[in-house]
Amino acid sequence: MRLIEGFDAARKALSRxxxxxxxxxxxxxxxxxxxxxxxxxxxxxxxxxxNEVRERGDEAIFDLSARIDGVxxxxxxxxxxEISRACQEADDELVSALRLAAERISAFHTAQKENIxxxxxxxxxxxxxxxxxxxxxxxxxxxxxxxxxxLMTAIPARVAGVKEVILVTPPKKDGTIPPATLAxxxxxxxxxxxxxxxxxxIAALAYGTESVPKVDKICGPGNIFVVLAKKLVFGAxxxxxxxxxxxxxxxxxxxxxxxxxxADLLAQAxxxxxxxxxxxxxxRALAEKVDQELKKQATGLSRQSVITxxxxxxxxxxxxxxxxxxxxxxxxxxxxxxxxxxDADACLKKVNNAGCVLTGNAATVVxxxxxxxxxxxxxxxxxxxxxxxxxxxxxxKLINTIAIGEDALKRLGRAAALLARAExxxxxxxxxxxxxxxx
Numbered sequence: 001m002r003l004i005e006g007f008d009a010a011r012k013a014l015s016r017x018x019x020x021x022x023x024x025x026x027x028x029x030x031x032x033x034x035x036x037x038x039x040x041x042x043x044x045x046x047x048x049x050x051n052e053v054r055e056r057g058d059e060a061i062f063d064l065s066a067r068i069d070g071v072x073x074x075x076x077x078x079x080x081x082e083i084s085r086a087c088q089e090a091d092d093e094l095v096s097a098l099r100l101a102a103e104r105i106s107a108f109h110t111a112q113k114e115n116i117x118x119x120x121x122x123x124x125x126x127x128x129x130x131x132x133x134x135x136x137x138x139x140x141x142x143x144x145x146x147x148x149x150x151l152m153t154a155i156p157a158r159v160a161g162v163k164e165v166i167l168v169t170p171p172k173k174d175g176t177i178p179p180a181t182l183a184x185x186x187x188x189x190x191x192x193x194x195x196x197x198x199x200x201x202i203a204a205l206a207y208g209t210e211s212v213p214k215v216d217k218i219c220g221p222g223n224i225f226v227v228l229a230k231k232l233v234f235g236a237x238x239x240x241x242x243x244x245x246x247x248x249x250x251x252x253x254x255x256x257x258x259x260x261x262x263a264d265l266l267a268q269a270x271x272x273x274x275x276x277x278x279x280x281x282x283x284r285a286l287a288e289k290v291d292q293e294l295k296k297q298a299t300g301l302s303r304q305s306v307i308t309x310x311x312x313x314x315x316x317x318x319x320x321x322x323x324x325x326x327x328x329x330x331x332x333x334x335x336x337x338x339x340x341x342x343d344a345d346a347c348l349k350k351v352n353n354a355g356c357v358l359t360g361n362a363a364t365v366v367x368x369x370x371x372x373x374x375x376x377x378x379x380x381x382x383x384x385x386x387x388x389x390x391x392x393x394x395x396x397k398l399i400n401t402i403a404i405g406e407d408a409l410k411r412l413g414r415a416a417a418l419l420a421r422a423e424x425x426x427x428x429x430x431x432x433x434x435x436x437x438x439x
């Protein structure tokens with residue numbers, strides 16, 4: 001990772017004044033898109049996919065899955081028998097770990113519900129709180145399994161009271177879904193599972209097909225095509241956000257463990273070559289030790305090329321004090337922020353922008369990824385300035401209520417009519433005056 005010295009230089013390097021392209025498109029992908037869709041522009045290709053699914057439904061999904069992924073499954077929906085078999089085939093220890101994670105995720109979001117969910121009632125108005133009817137969960141798959149994402153998205157929806165949770169995930173080349181993913185779906189209480197991936201899965205959830213029901217909201221991370229599809233269907237359906245490459249920022253002083261710092265940076269780097277790995281420290285000695293530890297700990301890791309590319313894009317910033325470090329964190333608004341400092345609580349009070357803050361040397365991001373409790377679906381790309389992690393509030397809506405009696409009409413009516421006429425709406429004013437018997 002490159003070393004940047006001084007607050008001003010670090011601030012310039014961490015500024016997000018110009019939004020970065022979430023996923024640079026390699027030439028090989030552009031050529032493949034040109035061959036399949038007649039365009040090298042990923043967004044235009046995704047528009048084509050969405051239109052095909054809207055027009056031809058299931059038939060388009062089968063064709064697109066074969067064309068894009070080389071998989072033409074016998075059926076789109078995963079049967080209950082297949083899910084049951086997967087639960088039996090999944091490793092017992094893994095299933096136990098999934099159950100423990102599920103319990104903690106459910107407990108955290110239940111506590112959130114008890115803490116903040118209260119319907120509002122004033123003298124003349126109020127608010128009702130209603131869960132969404134049906135939610136779609138996208139879980140990446142194909143060559144890998146991400147059962148943790150199933151739990152981190154479906155369980156908050158269930159706690160919020162969503163009536164139906166639909167899961168879509170890409171199948172493997174043989175058309176099957178990894179047993180761990182299906183076991184997690186069973187544990188999380190997912191209602192239906194479909195073996196569909198990419199933009200076609202998002203389109204199916206947004207508009208519905210013969211097999212896939214239309215949902216009210218789509219949640220979950222994915223590749224460039226999933227992100228673009230979520231962006232393009234927004235309005236027809238709600239989305240949780242446009243999650244980009246993962247990010248970790250460590251703020252560390254001279255009490256931090258260089259070994260732990262390096263381990264967390266490497267854990268983030270192996271996600272994606274575009275992952276952000278950032279260390280901000282007040283200690284030159286620590287910065288040098290972390291650099292040595294990165295080289296030492298990277299030896300033997302399986303995703304060497306991914307890790308190397310991510311670390312080459314990463315940075316270490318050397319600043320004069322923790323106040324400067326926190327100011328840089330608030331500027332960057334990272335997905336994950338680790339406070340590896342002697343007085344983490346004092347630093348935490350000054351943090352305004354972050355998806356998830358972890359305090360203390362023991363609080364590795366990996367615990368948050370899998371088992372701590374809060375959802376690991378977090379705002380990226382600086383959107384933590386205005387966005388929240390996925391939580392139960394994502395799965396409900398508020399409905400305003402207004403109950404006006406004669407006394408309230410007398411108190412409020414004349415002012416309402418005056419405001420209506422000031423805006424040029426005579427019929428509005430008369431609707432009030434009819435009730436006041438002034439016409």
